[in-house]
Amino acid sequence: MSLAASSRPPILRIAVSRDDLMMRLGVVLFAVVLLVIVGLPLWSLLAKGFEDRDGKFVGLANYVSYFSTPALFDSALNSLHVSAVCTLIVVPLAFFYAYALTRTVLPVRWLFQGISLIPIFAPSLLPGLALVYLFGNQGFFKGLIGGSIYGFDGIVIAQIFYCFPHATLILVTALATADARLYEAADALGASKLRVFCTVTLPGAKYGLISAALVVFTMVMTDFGIAKVIGGNFNVLATDVYKQVIGQQNFSMGAVVGMVLLAPAALAFLVDRVVQRKQVALLTARAVPLIPKPKLGRDLFFTGFCTVVSVGILAILGMAAWGSLIKYWPYNLSLTLANYNFTNFDASGWDSYFNSVEMAIGAAVFGTVLMFVGAWLNEKTREFFFMRGVVQFLAFLPMAVPGLVLGLGYIFFFNAPNNPLNFLYATLAILVINTVAHFYTVGHLTATTALKQIDPEFESVSASLKVPVWRTFARVTAPICLPAILDIAIYLFVNAMTTVSSVIFLYAPDTKLASVAAVNIEEAGTTAAAAALCIVIVITSAAVKALHVLADRFLLGRLQAWRRR
Amino acid sequence: MSHLEVRNLSKRYGDFTALDDISLNIAEGEFVCFLGPSGCGKTTLLRAIAGLDPQSSGTIHQKGRDISALPPSKRDFGIVFQSYALFPNLTVVDNVGYGLVSRREGKAAIGQRVNELLTLVGLPDAGPKYPAQLSGGQQQRVALARALATSPGLLLLDEPLSALDARVRLRLRHEIKALQRTLGVTTIMVTHDQEEALTMADRIVVMNQGAIEQVGTPQEIYRRPATAFVADFVGSMNFLAGTLLAPDKVKVDGRTFDCPVQDGLSPGSKVALCIRPEDVRVRDLPADIANRVAVEVTELDFVGAFCRATLKVQDTQDVAMTADFSSNLIRDLGVELGRKLDVALPPDRLRVFAA
Numbered sequence: 001m002s003l004a005a006s007s008r009p010p011i012l013r014i015a016v017s018r019d020d021l022m023m024r025l026g027v028v029l030f031a032v033v034l035l036v037i038v039g040l041p042l043w044s045l046l047a048k049g050f051e052d053r054d055g056k057f058v059g060l061a062n063y064v065s066y067f068s069t070p071a072l073f074d075s076a077l078n079s080l081h082v083s084a085v086c087t088l089i090v091v092p093l094a095f096f097y098a099y100a101l102t103r104t105v106l107p108v109r110w111l112f113q114g115i116s117l118i119p120i121f122a123p124s125l126l127p128g129l130a131l132v133y134l135f136g137n138q139g140f141f142k143g144l145i146g147g148s149i150y151g152f153d154g155i156v157i158a159q160i161f162y163c164f165p166h167a168t169l170i171l172v173t174a175l176a177t178a179d180a181r182l183y184e185a186a187d188a189l190g191a192s193k194l195r196v197f198c199t200v201t202l203p204g205a206k207y208g209l210i211s212a213a214l215v216v217f218t219m220v221m222t223d224f225g226i227a228k229v230i231g232g233n234f235n236v237l238a239t240d241v242y243k244q245v246i247g248q249q250n251f252s253m254g255a256v257v258g259m260v261l262l263a264p265a266a267l268a269f270l271v272d273r274v275v276q277r278k279q280v281a282l283l284t285a286r287a288v289p290l291i292p293k294p295k296l297g298r299d300l301f302f303t304g305f306c307t308v309v310s311v312g313i314l315a316i317l318g319m320a321a322w323g324s325l326i327k328y329w330p331y332n333l334s335l336t337l338a339n340y341n342f343t344n345f346d347a348s349g350w351d352s353y354f355n356s357v358e359m360a361i362g363a364a365v366f367g368t369v370l371m372f373v374g375a376w377l378n379e380k381t382r383e384f385f386f387m388r389g390v391v392q393f394l395a396f397l398p399m400a401v402p403g404l405v406l407g408l409g410y411i412f413f414f415n416a417p418n419n420p421l422n423f424l425y426a427t428l429a430i431l432v433i434n435t436v437a438h439f440y441t442v443g444h445l446t447a448t449t450a451l452k453q454i455d456p457e458f459e460s461v462s463a464s465l466k467v468p469v470w471r472t473f474a475r476v477t478a479p480i481c482l483p484a485i486l487d488i489a490i491y492l493f494v495n496a497m498t499t500v501s502s503v504i505f506l507y508a509p510d511t512k513l514a515s516v517a518a519v520n521i522e523e524a525g526t527t528a529a530a531a532a533l534c535i536v537i538v539i540t541s542a543a544v545k546a547l548h549v550l551a552d553r554f555l556l557g558r559l560q561a562w563r564r565r
Numbered sequence: 566m567s568h569l570e571v572r573n574l575s576k577r578y579g580d581f582t583a584l585d586d587i588s589l590n591i592a593e594g595e596f597v598c599f600l601g602p603s604g605c606g607k608t609t610l611l612r613a614i615a616g617l618d619p620q621s622s623g624t625i626h627q628k629g630r631d632i633s634a635l636p637p638s639k640r641d642f643g644i645v646f647q648s649y650a651l652f653p654n655l656t657v658v659d660n661v662g663y664g665l666v667s668r669r670e671g672k673a674a675i676g677q678r679v680n681e682l683l684t685l686v687g688l689p690d691a692g693p694k695y696p697a698q699l700s701g702g703q704q705q706r707v708a709l710a711r712a713l714a715t716s717p718g719l720l721l722l723d724e725p726l727s728a729l730d731a732r733v734r735l736r737l738r739h740e741i742k743a744l745q746r747t748l749g750v751t752t753i754m755v756t757h758d759q760e761e762a763l764t765m766a767d768r769i770v771v772m773n774q775g776a777i778e779q780v781g782t783p784q785e786i787y788r789r790p791a792t793a794f795v796a797d798f799v800g801s802m803n804f805l806a807g808t809l810l811a812p813d814k815v816k817v818d819g820r821t822f823d824c825p826v827q828d829g830l831s832p833g834s835k836v837a838l839c840i841r842p843e844d845v846r847v848r849d850l851p852a853d854i855a856n857r858v859a860v861e862v863t864e865l866d867f868v869g870a871f872c873r874a875t876l877k878v879q880d881t882q883d884v885a886m887t888a889d890f891s892s893n894l895i896r897d898l899g900v901e902l903g904r905k906l907d908v909a910l911p912p913d914r915l916r917v918f919a920a
Contacts, residue, residue: 017636457650460617463637464644465664465715476652562654562695 019469023381027391030374034394036421037437041409042401048255048412062256072253075235076260082152082236083220083264086159090216091209093160094167097309100302101168102175103201105294107303113172115310118317120165121541123498123515125522126534127158128229130319132527138330150232158226161316163219164309167212174208175201180290210275214268221264222402224501225515229522237261238501241404245505251412258405269400317538324532340536345521345529348509352517353536359431359513360496364489367436367443372485375447376473380459399441403502410434411505426508438502439495443488450484451477483556490548494541566628568593568751569614569719574623576609576775583609584620585775594749596742598762601772602798607755610772611721614753616640628718643712647724649704651696657683657707658692664715682710685744702733709741713748720745722754726761738765759799763787771795793918796839803886805838806920815917818881823855823912835920842873844914845888847898847906856910865902874900876908 016024052058066072100106101113119127134141135149145153178201186196202209224238231239237257245254323329327336343349378391398406414425424430454477462472478485500515507516514533522530569591576584584606591597599607612618614625616637624633632640651660658679665675683689686706696704705725712720725741726734742765745752756762762769763783771778771786771794779791790796793804807817813826815838822838830836850857863885864875871889878884888908890900898906 015634015636015639017638019638020636455646455648455650457646457648458652460615460637461644461646461650461711462663463617464615464640464642464712464717466638466668467664467666476654479654560654562656562697 017463019463020382023377023469024384024387026373026377027381027384027387030370030377031387031391031394033370034374034391034440037433038394038397038401038406038440041406041413041437042397043409044412044416045255045258045405045409048252049259051252053250053252062252066253066256066260071235072240072257075237075240075257078152078234079221079236079238079261080264082155082159082234083217086156086163086220087213087217089156090160090163090167091213093309094164094212095171095205095209096302096305097164098168098171098175099201100306101172103178103290103292104302105292105299106306112306112310115313116168117165118313118538118542119161121494121498121545122162122317122320122538123500123518123534124158124162124223124225125229125500125515125518125530126320126538127161127316128154128226129323129522129527129531129534130316131158131230133319133323133329133531136527140330148232150230151234154230154232155220155226155234155236158230159220159223161313162223162226163216164313166219167216170212170215171205171208174205174211178204178290180288183290207275207278211272214272218265218268218402221268222261222404222501224404224504225519228519238402238404241408242504245408245411251408254408255412258402258408261402262400262405265402265405266400269396273396320531321535324528324535326528329528339526339528339532342517342521342529342533345524345526346512346517348512348517351510352512353514353533355428355511356497356514356537357540359428359435359511360493362428362432363435363439363496364493366432367439367492368485368489370436371440371443371488372447372478372481375444375451376477379448379451380469395444396441398437398439401438403438403499404504406438407434407502407505410502426506426511428511430506431503431511431513432496434502434506435496435499436492438499439492442491446484446488446491447481450481454480479560482560483552486548486552486556490545493544497537497541566593567591568595568628569753570624570626571610571614572624572626574610574613574620574625576606576613576618577621582775584613587623587777589770589777589780591751591753594751596745596752596754596765596767598766598769599753599755599772600759600762600769600799601757601778603757605772606775607757607770607772608723609775611723611753611755614719615642615644615721641717642719642721643715643717644721645705645708645712645723645725647728649696649708649728651704651708651711653696655695656692657688657694657696657699660696660707661710661714663711668715678714679710682714683707685713686710687740700733701729702737705729705737706740709744713750718751720750720752722752724755724757727756727758734761741765763799771798773798790916793837793839796916796918801842801887802916803840803842805840805884805886807836807838809834809836809917813912815915818878818884820858820878820881820884822910822915824915824917825912827917830917830919837918837920839916839918840886840910840914842887842889844911845876845886846909846911847888847890847894850907850909854909855912856915857907858910859905859907862900862902862904862906865900872900879905 049062050057050059052061097116101109106112131149131154133139135145135154136142139149182200183196186200191199222238224242227236227239228242237260241254241257241261244250244257324339325335325337327334327338338344342352346352374391374395378388378395381388410430413419414421414430416422424433458472458476459469462469498515500519503513504516504519507513514537518530518533521533567590571587571589574584574587575582587610599610601607609618613620616632616635620633624631626632627641652663655663661682662675662679665678679692680689683692686709688703688706688710691699691703691707696707699707709725722741726737729737738761754765763786766783768780768782769786770780773794779786779795786795786799790799796802797804805817807815809827809830809832810816810821811832812828813824815822815824815836817838824838859879860876861879862874863877866873871891872895874888874890876886876888878886894900900906
């Protein structure tokens with residue numbers, strides 16, 4: 001042994017306490033769960049793309065035939081085209097709306113904010129249906145537009161409605177965190193309004209703008225409901241996957257289209273991660289929050305702007321609601337509830353609605369527990385870096401994966417005869433699991449953010465007091481995070497109610513969901529009943545959200561008296 | 566017998582050495598401060614002792630027991646953080662009793678112990694309140710009571726006072742010290758505030774760049790700093806660049822000063838001659854006093870209780886020092902800008918460090 005080697009004492013290995021051991025086991029278990037619900041289905045999808053219809057390995061043959069079939073390849077270009085156009089329209093629109101909400105004095109700010117969120121509670125086919133009523137072959141205003149609403153124009157208009165709240169939410173957050181002192185400094189230095197806007201406001205919202213653009217682009221790219229209803233002969237990737245799988249039962253080609261669909265979504269996600277990493281906290285602890293002061297001209301202008309946008313949103317929602325109540329569009333405009341008697345339009349009748357509610361509750365309960373406990377394990381486990389990295393990756397993966405793609409992966413993975421989890425196939429459970437997996441990332445991020453805001457020394461204190469970690473989790477961590485936990489649950493419920501894309505491949509006749517039933521009913525040509533089902537979904541998810549807001553204000557206030565000073 | 570023995574402790578993050586071969590003994594019942602600028606490794610050392618961020622190598626023994634590789638929950642310590650880390654959703658009673666509940670004592674026994682502790686820290690009525698309803702100083706006391714609840718053998722305080730405003734900080738200094746003396750609990754406090762360390766500690770460990778610069782009582786650290794870093798970091802110090810002529814003579818810009826005998830330095834080496842501003846003598850200088858120099862007052866800063874004067878030594882290039890003059894002295898001697906006077910640097914107050 002050389003002297004140099006012996007002079008350096010051996011690296012100390014700290015003993016692992018029972019708590020540490022339990023948490024590490026938890027992380028491993030959690031990684032396995034994520035692998036089963038996210039990793040392996042995607043892997044099956046990837047593998048499927050290299051097989052022929054009989055399951056034989058054929059290399060890149062499917063991809064070659066995809067890219068050499070103009071009809072298929074054109075859809076990819078169409079998707080890119082429509083996504084780019086929607087992004088260019090929605091982001092500025094949402095920016096000015098968010099600017100109005102955060103930086104000006106609006107008369108009924110809460111109302112404008114509430115209206116901007118409405119589309120979140122609707123399945124994506126709702127705006128499509130409304131457009132059919134307004135501009136379709138028998139639409140009210142058909143004469144106003146030159147050609148047909150079915151196709152590019154229809155998709156763009158419906159997508160603006162559908163993506164608007166998501167972009168607005170991101171930009172409101174970006175614009176809300178401003179330091180008033182920066183504006184005071186700019187004023188004191190005599191900068192013009194335009195210069196202040198360009199040198200202070202825009203740079204402050206830069207990352208929000210990029211994020212919003214990527215989110216809108218990905219949403220349009222991967223959405224299925226709108227293109228299905230109003231796309232007409234304008235093919236996009238999302239409808240192609242559906243046609244290949246459901247229409248032609250060509251699973252391999254479906255997998256290939258899915259992979260093509262995955263690429264831009266994954267790319268957008270990666271760009272967003274890189275951008276977010278560059279973002280530093282603009283709002284230091286010493287920042288003075290910006291409170292807008294009234295200014296007549298500006299406030300009037302933005303009130304007008306917000307009114308126009310809000311009326312647009314309400315018009316689309318109102319059209320769908322009105323259409324669902326009309327006897328025979330457009331010949332007999334008298335009102336009726338007949339369209340809500342779903343048994344006349346779809347074999348599952350109202351059952352699909354109750355399936356949806358059941359599934360949404362299941363996803364909210366099961367998903368929230370999994371997401372919060374998982375995020376806690378990953379955040380609070382000491383050392384064990386590799387496994388925690390694996391979990392982090394798997395938890396972020398779903399964000400990059402379009403619902404259709406994940407749903408397709410589920411068919412291949414869970415329907416494989418040799419899979420011991422095969423019994424889940426065609427049950428309500430698989431719909432719950434799929435929904436939780438599909439919306440995993442946002443819940444995980446919400447939980448992680450809430451956990452990061454808690455003093456990291458709580459666990460150190462507990463260890464010094466010889467209190468096991470699970471007790472601190474139950475008595476301190478979870479109660480403190482209750483608002484975030486509720487947020488996750490509501491987010492899961494609403495998305496489970498409205499999602500179409502990932503579950504459209506996975507339902508069985510007795511587990512059909514309302515959103516899927518709406519697609520089927522629309523496919524059969526009964527727009528009114530499809531609209532009626534969409535309205536029922538909107539009412540349900542909006543009511544749950546309203547309950548949440550009320551609970552947040554009154555119940556939590558009482559339960560969490562410790563927050564008051 | 567020493568309560569804690571730290572031997573050859575090192576902590577490395579990749580190529581960065583956060584702790585470099587630290588060895589230290591802490592006696593039973595002693596109050597020790599780790600003092601140093603931010604990034605010197607004092608908190609790293611504290612967290613290694615707690616087991617929260619284990620060392621890369623080296624050993625720690627507590628009361629003869631090797632705890633080097635034990636997880637925090639197997640060690641015997643109570644800890645108070647700068648952030649207090651009070652559980653916001655639990656009342657003061659539940660916070661203080663948090664560690665007692667898991668020890669399966671009776672409810673009554675726990676209640677009694679919590680009351681005892683709250684009285685001890687001077688908050689007998691705070692029990693039913695939530696942390697957010699308390700002031701910063703009160704929260705810190707609750708954190709202290711919680712850390713002491715399980716009667717740990719070692720109390721660790723990580724910058725416990727730095728989040729408080731000056732007045733509260735002063736009062737809590739005395740209270741914590743008095744409490745520690747009453748309970749006799751061995752205590753380590755991390756601080757970057759030299760005044761805090763000087764007033765509270767039995768012994769101070771001055772740290773810099775991951776290594777110990779000096780260990781000693783507050784008087785030793787202040788009067789006989791072992792290194793130029795300690796001399797500079799603790800209190801104010803004048804550094805005059807010079808050369809060692811003989812073991813007890815330093816030449817500064819042509820002038821020779823008497824100083825205590827230097828064993829470790831060879832004549833001819835570059836040195837810094839150091840004196841604290843309050844040690845510069847002005848009044849009643851005998852005719853034969855050593856190290857007399859003529860100076861001119863070039864700056865006079867009013868600091869409240871005294872004035873800090875900048876004195877330029879006459880007939881030198883730019884040898885200057887600061888000296889603290891009381892208000893009386895300023896009035897009596899008529900000190901003002903531009904005033905020339907004689908001062909003396911008492912040899913026994915001079916320190917010499919290799920430059």
